[in-house]
Amino acid sequence: xxxxxxxxxxxxxxxxxxxxVHHSNYIRYFETARTELFRSMGxxxxxxxxxxxxxPVLSVDAEFKTPAVYDEVLSVFCWVExxxxxxxxxxxxxxxxxxxxxxxxxxxxxxFTSPDLKPLRLKKEAPEIYEAxxxxxx
Amino acid sequence: xxxxxxxxxxxxxxxxxxxxVHHSNYIRYFETARTELFRSMGxxxxxxxxxxxxxPVLSVDAEFKTPAVYDEVLSVFCWVExxxxxxxxxxxxxxxxxxxxxxxxxxxxxxFTSPDLKPLRLKKEAPEIYEAxxxxxx
Amino acid sequence: xxxxxxxxxxxxxxxxxxxxVHHSNYIRYFETARTELFRSMGxxxxxxxxxxxxxPVLSVDAEFKTPAVYDEVLSVFCWVExxxxxxxxxxxxxxxxxxxxxxxxxxxxxxFTSPDLKPLRLKKEAPEIYEAxxxxxx
Amino acid sequence: xxxxxxxxxxxxxxxxxxxxVHHSNYIRYFETARTELFRSMGxxxxxxxxxxxxxPVLSVDAEFKTPAVYDEVLSVFCWVExxxxxxxxxxxxxxxxxxxxxxxxxxxxxxFTSPDLKPLRLKKEAPEIYEAxxxxxx
Numbered sequence: 001x002x003x004x005x006x007x008x009x010x011x012x013x014x015x016x017x018x019x020x021v022h023h024s025n026y027i028r029y030f031e032t033a034r035t036e037l038f039r040s041m042g043x044x045x046x047x048x049x050x051x052x053x054x055x056p057v058l059s060v061d062a063e064f065k066t067p068a069v070y071d072e073v074l075s076v077f078c079w080v081e082x083x084x085x086x087x088x089x090x091x092x093x094x095x096x097x098x099x100x101x102x103x104x105x106x107x108x109x110x111x112f113t114s115p116d117l118k119p120l121r122l123k124k125e126a127p128e129i130y131e132a133x134x135x136x137x138x
Numbered sequence: 139x140x141x142x143x144x145x146x147x148x149x150x151x152x153x154x155x156x157x158x159v160h161h162s163n164y165i166r167y168f169e170t171a172r173t174e175l176f177r178s179m180g181x182x183x184x185x186x187x188x189x190x191x192x193x194p195v196l197s198v199d200a201e202f203k204t205p206a207v208y209d210e211v212l213s214v215f216c217w218v219e220x221x222x223x224x225x226x227x228x229x230x231x232x233x234x235x236x237x238x239x240x241x242x243x244x245x246x247x248x249x250f251t252s253p254d255l256k257p258l259r260l261k262k263e264a265p266e267i268y269e270a271x272x273x274x275x276x
Numbered sequence: 277x278x279x280x281x282x283x284x285x286x287x288x289x290x291x292x293x294x295x296x297v298h299h300s301n302y303i304r305y306f307e308t309a310r311t312e313l314f315r316s317m318g319x320x321x322x323x324x325x326x327x328x329x330x331x332p333v334l335s336v337d338a339e340f341k342t343p344a345v346y347d348e349v350l351s352v353f354c355w356v357e358x359x360x361x362x363x364x365x366x367x368x369x370x371x372x373x374x375x376x377x378x379x380x381x382x383x384x385x386x387x388f389t390s391p392d393l394k395p396l397r398l399k400k401e402a403p404e405i406y407e408a409x410x411x412x413x414x
Numbered sequence: 415x416x417x418x419x420x421x422x423x424x425x426x427x428x429x430x431x432x433x434x435v436h437h438s439n440y441i442r443y444f445e446t447a448r449t450e451l452f453r454s455m456g457x458x459x460x461x462x463x464x465x466x467x468x469x470p471v472l473s474v475d476a477e478f479k480t481p482a483v484y485d486e487v488l489s490v491f492c493w494v495e496x497x498x499x500x501x502x503x504x505x506x507x508x509x510x511x512x513x514x515x516x517x518x519x520x521x522x523x524x525x526f527t528s529p530d531l532k533p534l535r536l537k538k539e540a541p542e543i544y545e546a547x548x549x550x551x552x
Contacts (some may be wrong), residue, residue: 337475
């Protein structure tokens with residue numbers, strides 16, 4: 001299983017009055033991380049959408065272990081946890097790049113749909129992409 | 139059990155290129171809703187923090203059922219789902235105010251802590267607030 | 277001249293590590309305020325877009341006088357400053373609702389365009405809307 | 415004069431229902447760009463704050479020329495435009511990294527202050543930092 005690592009730096013506008021990253025921003029970091037995982041597999045999400053394959057978020061969850069702070073460099077790991085014919089589950093781990101400290105874990109599930117958000121059987125409609133996801137999970 | 143309703147309108151900056159509310163914003167709507175639930179109980183979160191009681195988010199999850207759109211008025215319901223000595227679980231439901239359509243469900247868990255984020259036994263340290271939360275759950 | 281007042285409360289996720297509202301959020305407050313000004317005039321921006329009239333932002337500026345803080349109720353005033361055939365300038369003032377303290381002043385200019393962002397002479401294409409804006413300026 | 419270039423990619427959550435980057439996000443890109451300009455000069459803003467030097471935003475303005483889109487790689491250029499004893503003006507230019515197309519120009523002015531936001535004469539209090547800013551402007 002490939003745990004793809006995306007590095008990013010905490011911006012000032014992502015912190016809150018507690019002096020730490022506001023928890024809602026990790027949900028955004030997850031999005032950046034899965035986008036980069038897909039890109040590393042040869043499929044930019046932008047091009048997927050342009051070719052008619054959307055992946056709307058069905059659910060998301062996150063556990064906040066320790067706070068990340070302003071200017072910290074984060075390593076956000078993302079991997080394919082489960083793959084079904086018309087949906088996928090991704091896993092996430094956010095760590096301090098230098099400290100290695102675990103900040104957040106989480107997962108998100110996504111449907112494969114047409115642009116009008118109707119379910120689409122990826123395995124049948126785009127078998128090469130399905131195969132790429134399947135391999136990434138191994 | 140009180141399901142407290144907070145109304146809000148979807149802003150343009152909360153939509154994304156899919157033409158719907160970006161999923162990360164619901165996590166922010168949850169925060170607004172619990173803040174207003176607490177206020178309705180007589181305890182503004184702002185004053186809780188000033189009196190030394192913090193409620194950092196330990197975990198959050200959300201299921202996205204149907205998309206909300208620009209300028210839609212939303213009813214975000216929030217209630218106390220579980221209460222323990224040093225933590226609390228809140229539930230959420232986001233509906234279109236007019237349509238009644240269910241957009242999102244979710245929950246969040248929070249610890250009670252001191253300003254330096256050390257666990258604090260609410261039942262012992264602030265029994266009247268603990269009692270207010272307990273009553274809200276009934 | 278109508279200075280339309282929109283009230284809003286500062287959310288936790290809008291604060292930053294300085295303990296105050298992050299300056300970028302005032303640009304978002306401006307958007308909310310002009311949306312409500314238009315609505316008060318009988319033209320929701322949502323319906324304007326649906327009828328084919330877009331108002332992309334051409335420029336924005338803001339002066340930050342004093343910081344607003346978490347949970348503060350703000351009064352954001354918005355008014356029509358200038359109106360030309362194909363563009364409009366709006367003015368803004370953000371004050372503490374209770375204190376009356378001036379936090380931020382600013383302005384934004386907008387073109388009137390078709391959905392594909394081509395300039396549109398509002399005075400000719402939608403004279404009744406042009407007239408409403410003109411009256412609001414008086 | 416050093417026009418420092420910071421590259422960043424447009425995230426999905428930064429787009430809006432028009433299918434383009436929401437204008438408020440450029441104000442955030444400016445912040446990222448000046449942070450990286452300072453870092454390139456040997457002064458991380460994080461460390462400046464820790465050493466007691468704050469640079470709150472006094473004003474900001476932006477002109478939106480052409481829209482940037484999802485997944486586009488942007489080059490945000492930032493430079494020192496003016497330097498006074500207790501304040502500084504920075505300039506910005508946002509371009510498509512590949513196309514070179516100009517999307518946005520802007521500027522921001524900042525005071526130098528103590529942590530309690532009282533004005534601080536940088537030239538006197540931290541002459542080596544003042545000198546670094548002065549050199550960057552040449």
